Amino acid sequence: MNIDRFRVRSGDRSAITRHSASYTSGLRDKEAAARQLQEGVAHLEQRLELLHAQAEHALLLVFQGMDASGKDGAIKHVMSGVNPIFTEVHAFKAPSSDELAHDYLWRAARALPARGTIGIFDRSYYEDVIVVRVHPEILASQHLPRACRGPKIWKERYEDIRGFERHLVRNGTTIRKFFFHVSRQEQQRRLVERFDDPEKNWKFSARDVRERQHWNAYMNAYREAIVATSSEFAPWYIVPADHKWFARLVVAEVINQTLDKMALKTPRLTPTEKRNLMAVRRQLMA
Ligand code: AMP
Ligand code: MG
Numbered sequence: 001m002n003i004d005r006f007r008v009r010s011g012d013r014s015a016i017t018r019h020s021a022s023y024t025s026g027l028r029d030k031e032a033a034a035r036q037l038q039e040g041v042a043h044l045e046q047r048l049e050l051l052h053a054q055a056e057h058a059l060l061l062v063f064q065g066m067d068a069s070g071k072d073g074a075i076k077h078v079m080s081g082v083n084p085i086f087t088e089v090h091a092f093k094a095p096s097s098d099e100l101a102h103d104y105l106w107r108a109a110r111a112l113p114a115r116g117t118i119g120i121f122d123r124s125y126y127e128d129v130i131v132v133r134v135h136p137e138i139l140a141s142q143h144l145p146r147a148c149r150g151p152k153i154w155k156e157r158y159e160d161i162r163g164f165e166r167h168l169v170r171n172g173t174t175i176r177k178f179f180f181h182v183s184r185q186e187q188q189r190r191l192v193e194r195f196d197d198p199e200k201n202w203k204f205s206a207r208d209v210r211e212r213q214h215w216n217a218y219m220n221a222y223r224e225a226i227v228a229t230s231s232e233f234a235p236w237y238i239v240p241a242d243h244k245w246f247a248r249l250v251v252a253e254v255i256n257q258t259l260d261k262m263a264l265k266t267p268r269l270t271p272t273e274k275r276n277l278m279a280v281r282r283q284l285m286a
Contacts (some may be wrong), residue, residue, distance in 0.1 A: 001025070001089070001249070001253045003237065003253050003257055005256075006129055006237045006238050006250060007230075007235050007237055007238070008226055008227070008230035008236040008238060010227075010230050010231055012227065013223065013227050014236055015226070015227070015230075015276050016181065016215055016219070016222065016226065016238055017222050018175040018238070019180045019240050020183070021182050021183040021186060021240050021241060022072045022183065022186070022240065022242040022243060023246070024240070027203065027246065027249075032076060033245045033246065033249055034245065036249060037077065037078075037245070037248055037252055040078075040252035041077075041080060041082075041252060042081060042254055042260070043256050044078070044081070044082060044255060044256055047260070048087075048118065048259070049083075049086075049261035050085075050266060051116055051117075051259065051262070052116045052117065053119070053189070053265075053266055054116065054264055054265065054267055055115045055116035056226075057115065057174060057264070058115050058117055058119065058173040059113065059117075059119070059173070059174050059176075059255075059258070060112065060118075060119045060121065060126045060173050060174070060175045060176075061118065061119070061175075061178070061260070062121045062126065062175070062176070062178065063075060063120065063122050063123070063132070063180070063282070064123060064124065064126050064177070064178065064180070064222070065099065065178075065179060065181070066182055066218060067187070067208040068182065068191055068194075068216075069180035069192070070124060070180055070182065070190075070244045070247055071178070071180045072122060073248075074180070074239075074247055074248045075089060075106075075120055077246055077248045078252045078255065079120070082118075086117050086118055087117055087119075087120060088113060088116065088120070089120040090117050090119070090120065091123065092107070092108075092122065092123040092124055092125075092127060093123075095153060099147055100141070100142060100143060101143070103134055104127070104128040104157075105160070108125040111172070112173065113140070113171065115172060128157065129154060129157050129158065129161070129221065129224075130221045130225060131162045131221075133154060133224075134214050134217045134221050135214075135224075139153075141284045143194075154224065156194070158225065159222075161229050161236075162228075162229055162231060165233065165234040165242050166231075166233055166234070168234075169234060174258060174262060175233070176235065176255065177229075178237050178239050178251060178254070179236055179237070179238050179239065180247060181240055181241050182241040182242055183242055186241075186242040187212070188212070191204075191208060191212075226238075237254055239251060275281070
């Protein structure tokens, strides 16, 4: 799959709407897609073994999207075959009082993946330029000194996020970011299902319905944030998400192509290490 068409080039304001949310790149067959996803997951498993053995690189995957955009399901499916030892998922909710007592990147920094592992952020520090931008009262609750919440705050946060990500990349963390692009109609359909299907009632939240009223403000906040923070070193991908099976395929493909580019190899021993290894083997056999 050509994933490049979903990647946002820095400054490209039209990227979010380049493809419709229901885009499937000509694929129509759900079963074929499921098979392809399965192959993708198997490949991913192998690459992650190498990532882990080499223990130099970390992989950070950021998932953002409106409620019911399907990011949780995608995380579950794409990671289904992966050894849990290699991965850690963090879901970022409204910050606790302890978290609010620190800068907004603090809790993200504490959750970053170690070398040899993959970290999944289900929402992230991007909420601090999205939901917080849509709702100024949340910003007011962040205990910032007056001088730190002037009119340039969003531009400064984009800058700092870029700097934070560049720092991580320079230290061996590869970053890929996904925006699950769901249409307003499809989101409505999924939310209605949460009311009507007893199996899904638990997911229902009055808040999600309220947030729909701010749809355009959210889309603007997403556009601004994505355009300002998509870079060569930490690109955003716009994932058409009205068809869950297609969104999952795109995510699996981006992760796999990213890992393939990382030149992962099983670590080889130096001659000295090899001699030591053989000495221990002889000991074991004696
Ligand atoms: P969910 O992902 O559906 O469990 O919802 C988590 C909620 O926490 C979402 O409504 C987010 O917008 C909200 N949230 C996440 N991070 C922040 C933040 N930094 N400030 C305020 N709300 C946040
Ligand atoms: Mg939700």
